[in-house]
Amino acid sequence: MTNIAQIEASAYHSQFYETLEALPKSLSDLLTTYSRIPKDHQIDHVVKLRDEAYADFPYPCIGTFRFLEFDLSAHYAYQEHVLSPLKMPFPDNTIEPLFLDLGTCFGQDFRKLVHDGALVRRLWASDIDSKFIDFGFKMFNDADKLPMDHFLCPGNLISKSPDDKLHVLDDKVTILHLTAVFHLFSLEDQKAVADRCLQLLRKDTGGPVLVLGAHVGSLSPGPYQRQNVSQDYSHKYRHDEESWKGLWDYVRGKDAWKNKIKNLEVKSRLLRRNKVKDAESGEITVFTRPDPGSNLLWQMYEVWVTFT
Numbered sequence: 001m002t003n004i005a006q007i008e009a010s011a012y013h014s015q016f017y018e019t020l021e022a023l024p025k026s027l028s029d030l031l032t033t034y035s036r037i038p039k040d041h042q043i044d045h046v047v048k049l050r051d052e053a054y055a056d057f058p059y060p061c062i063g064t065f066r067f068l069e070f071d072l073s074a075h076y077a078y079q080e081h082v083l084s085p086l087k088m089p090f091p092d093n094t095i096e097p098l099f100l101d102l103g104t105c106f107g108q109d110f111r112k113l114v115h116d117g118a119l120v121r122r123l124w125a126s127d128i129d130s131k132f133i134d135f136g137f138k139m140f141n142d143a144d145k146l147p148m149d150h151f152l153c154p155g156n157l158i159s160k161s162p163d164d165k166l167h168v169l170d171d172k173v174t175i176l177h178l179t180a181v182f183h184l185f186s187l188e189d190q191k192a193v194a195d196r197c198l199q200l201l202r203k204d205t206g207g208p209v210l211v212l213g214a215h216v217g218s219l220s221p222g223p224y225q226r227q228n229v230s231q232d233y234s235h236k237y238r239h240d241e242e243s244w245k246g247l248w249d250y251v252r253g254k255d256a257w258k259n260k261i262k263n264l265e266v267k268s269r270l271l272r273r274n275k276v277k278d279a280e281s282g283e284i285t286v287f288t289r290p291d292p293g294s295n296l297l298w299q300m301y302e303v304w305v306t307f308t
């Protein structure tokens with residue numbers, strides 16, 4: 001169903017920023033200490049790679065440099081439910097956590113985890129296109145630091161091919177991260193994506209495992225078409241808290257899952273993304289409560305799944 005808010009939303013044009021005055025401080029610190037890229041080369045280095053990537057993949061989050069912002073570490077569940085288990089030594093005979101950054105793009109959230117002290121052997125990433133994996137290694141200058149075989153490609157959420165590389169991690173993932181991925185799909189395809197996420201999750205932990213991330217959401221859920229150079233890189237469906245829960249409840253109720261899932265808990269928050277000036281860090285992003293009627297919001301979510 002299309003309402004007035006959705007028709008207005010369809011008038012948005014994707015933005016493209018030619019360059020940027022400063023990098024987010026957290027990214028610049030990581031490029032300095034982890035990637036060993038001198039401060040005065042960093043902006044040129046990032047903009048050059050961004051331009052190359054945008055020429056092939058004109059996603060709004062690449063055009064506007066949103067991908068430089070470490071969205072996973074800004075997630076309210078990051079410290080407790082992502083970083084802490086991925087850093088912690090696990091005694092013998094307990095289940096070791098396994099993290100997958102699905103749709104990793106430049107792999108900035110993966111590198112932030114490494115930089116924050118997560119154990120690298122627990123970290124995996126995937127993308128549908130190997131160019132993104134290559135861009136990530138160039139951007140972070142770390143081909144000698146990370147295990148190449150932990151970068152799965154092509155990993156296509158809606159592929160039915162038995163050769164798709166995501167199958168390597170079927171039934172193995174305990175923390176599954178997807179940021180700026182769900183909104184790329186129509187509601188029908190999102191059902192297939194949620195189903196694919198459930199397949200990836202580890203079933204025998206005896207406790208809940210986690211899918212988390214964020215994407216563009218709206219107080220008026222429904223199909224949106226952010227106008228872009230091509231349909232392929234556009235946002236297609238935005239959720240509010242209720243419709244997002246409804247999607248997962250629908251998938252959980254399918255024959256394939258209804259007897260296999262003991263509990264499924266969906267939490268999400270719709271937030272407004274704001275850029276503000278910070279004396280120490282330059283420009284930073286802060287998340288605040290949305291204005292009434294907003295249809296371009298940021299939805300952070302957690303989906304906790306306990307299998308029978």
Ligand SMILES: C[S@@+](CC[C@H](N)C(=O)[O-])C[C@H]1O[C@@H](n2cnc3c(N)ncnc32)[C@H](O)[C@@H]1O
Pocket residue numbers: 059061066067071102103104105106127128129132155156157158178179180181184
């Ligand atoms: C908008 S980018 C966001 C990437 C990153 N997570 C971030 O927050 O910056 C979307 C990513 O999803 C990947 N992608 C697109 N379609 C996909 C599919 N069918 N299966 C898996 N990944 C896909 C793209 O290649 C791209 O890296």
